[in-house]
Amino acid sequence: MAPSEETRSLSAPTKDGNVDSPVTDKVDSGAPATVSTQKNTSGPKKYPWRFWAVFVSLSVTGLLAALEGTVTSTALPTIAKDLEAGEQYIWFVNVYFLTSTAVLPLFGQVADIFGRKWLMISVVAMFALGSGISGGATTTAMLIGGRAVQGVGGGGINMLIDLIVCDLVPLRERGNFMGIIFGVFAIGTSLGPFIGGAIVQNTTWRWVFYLNLPIAGAALILLLLFLPESYEDKSSFSVKIKRVDFLGNAILIASVTSVLIALSTGGTRYGWGDWHVIVPLVIGLLGLVGFQVYETWATEPVVPMRLFSNRTSATALGLTFVHTMFTFWVVYFLPVYFQSVIAASPTRSGVLLLPTVTSLVPFGLISGLLLAKFGRYKPLHIAGFAIMTIGIGCFTTLDANSSLAVYVILQIVVGGGSGLILTTLLPAVQAPLPESDTALATATWAFIRSFGSIWGVSIPAAIFNTYASKYASRITDLSVRAQMSGGNAYAHASKDFINSFQGSLRDEVLSVFTDSLKVVWQVAIGIVGLAFLLSFLEKEIKLREELDTEYGLEKKEKSKSVDAVS
Missing domain, CATH: 1.20.1250.20 (MFS general substrate transporter like domains)
Known part of the structure; x- marks a missing residue:
């Protein structure tokens, strides 16, 4: 007898690495998604x-x-x-x-x-x-x-x-x-x-x-x-x-180290075209490709490819990368705006950034409550990325004349959208997978989240410095133009640097910072907007309401096999 929509459970991964599950099969076959709209009326568990x-x-x-x-x-x-x-x-x-x-x-x-x-x-x-x-x-x-x-x-x-x-x-x-x-x-x-x-x-x-x-x-x-x-x-x-999987871990750690060295030094210590950046970046990226190839035939892979074999988990992992990258994008470059455009001190810049951080918490809690109540993550992802796209679009209007109320409200909009997604990405990754993959899925999700944070700092920094060098041609003072060129703009984005100029020269420097930041936000619109579109690829899968794990509060001996529901 086939399992019903309400009682079926996930079986163990098959020998070829795919998940032999009615949920995954149905999700990937293009059949209508399993959507549970029934409210959780049993009340909160004690x-x-x-x-x-x-x-x-x-x-x-x-x-x-x-x-x-x-x-x-x-x-x-x-x-x-x-x-x-x-x-x-x-x-x-x-x-x-x-x-x-x-x-x-x-x-x-x-x-x-x-x-x-x-x-x-x-x-x-x-x-x-x-x-x-x-x-x-x-x-x-x-x-x-x-x-x-x-x-x-x-x-x-x-x-x-x-x-x-x-x-x-x-x-x-x-x-x-x-x-x-x-x-x-x-x-x-x-x-x-x-x-x-x-x-x-x-x-x-x-x-x-x-x-x-x-x-x-x-x-x-x-x-x-x-x-x-x-x-x-x-x-x-x-x-x-x-x-x-010692060999797989060694390949992955070496590759990630190589990529992070390139991203950490690119645009700061070295220019992005310097061999010190290009060589480790290429080696690292090739290593990541080699790691994926190796994992397809490893006996017990550290990152099994079955985690990416269904489109819901794969999409949710991609959304995790974009969400983390965007979060760091905002957290690192709003202070650049505060210090280089409105001439705030570093301490005041930290205070002005609080609306972003403080709005994440309540909306993250609300999102978690909604997930527990209705069991649906896809609408939260769609709504969150839509709100973030709108908010980041409004960031392009920020300049030296923007009021406190404007950039506080815009931060709440962006932070609120981000919060709606924050606590629901991992459940979406885990939804199509068996409980036996919880640790590997969580570790992979955490790795992608952490990896995204580095890109969220390096990519906007590269954009900012590139366009600042381009716009520096409008600065009439050649010595100041040199300071703003060659990848040095980010290092000079401070209150003291801005306040060292007066009159038209100050306006010229301000315009370079303002317009360079505008490009940073415009690129972010495209990235977050793409994530909004990708969120429609997720399938709504009924979230499990019971635990089936060997790692809970009660002692449970490791199972010799995993039996599928029949």
Whole structure:
């Protein structure tokens, strides 16, 4: 007897890598999508106290990565000066991004093989170790090394929090709880610059890193006490370790490192046409292609191609890349507008950016609630990208005469649209896939999200510098024109630079910054508009309301096989 639309479940991946599932088959065959419009009338589920203890543990752990994302930025100039870092200071930030991105797929596979608890405890301990090394650094190399260790821990923390939430709640409710986690994360991110500034002004910059140690200590205690060790696989360590796709991970990490080195130095330390940028970029991209080829025949791939074999998961992963890229696009280039066009100080620029961050949280929570209530993600993605496209289109009107009310309202529009998408992308990726792929799907999603953040900084920077060099020809003062050319405009986008000019020369410089930013926003319209169109490719699949996992609150021995519903 064939499974009904309401009771069918997903089977395990078949030997050829495809998902042998009525859901996937129906989605990809072009048949009408399975849309559940029935409201969840059973009421909110009641979770035991241990669930909430784990949830609080995850929230405290999330504060580590949240604070680290912004607290260091305020102290960076002071750190670079004290350690005499010179041009190497950029690696204080870049190495963290690099290591936190490259290891994500590996952590997903290890979490599947060895379980979640001790891996989570290990990455928190690694983050604390990196913080201690960074805080005690006496040389630039020592700080870069500490930040690299921190990045491995920070990347693992972010991914594993999402994964453990998936282990604890059914697919339909995941957006709801991820919204709460993100709310805590956003609070930490918002407080980071102020905490970092206060530390630098009142004590040594080393406390920017030492501050993580008591938080990590509290997180470790909570995780040890409450995080369940429910997964039980009696295989020997040697059997388990052989399952790790070491060659695939090595190819991926090397390729990602090469790409991120190119993107981190392009348009800043080197021009985009310089061989220092082109060579690692080409090698990295070719490596990613080679990685995909290798994964098609690997015995237990770290990023199985079946994750991309249905158009809903593949589309949602693509939307994740664009959404993250666009988020960083806005977060990094609105401050450029505030400082270079309306001549705001760095501190005031951070305050003016708050509407973007603060609007993400409530709309992310609303989106999660709507997903849990109606079980539909596609309308939220369509609406979110539509709102973002309209909002970013309005950004092109911003100039030196724009009022405070205008850029606050526009940020709320863009942030609200982004928030509608934020907590519903991972459930959309997971909807067509079996629960057995939750860890690999979550790790791949986290990797693409992190990878997109680097492109979200480098691409608009390249556009901005390219067009600033082009428009610099309108500046009559040749020395100022030289400062704005050759990829140097981004480095001069500051209040002090603008206020060093008067009269018509100041107007000329302002026009270069304003028009270059306009092109940055115009390109963003095209990218986000494309994502809006892509969101129509998703199929609406009924979200599972029950958990079927070996990693939940209750101890459950690893299944020998996965039985399909018959």
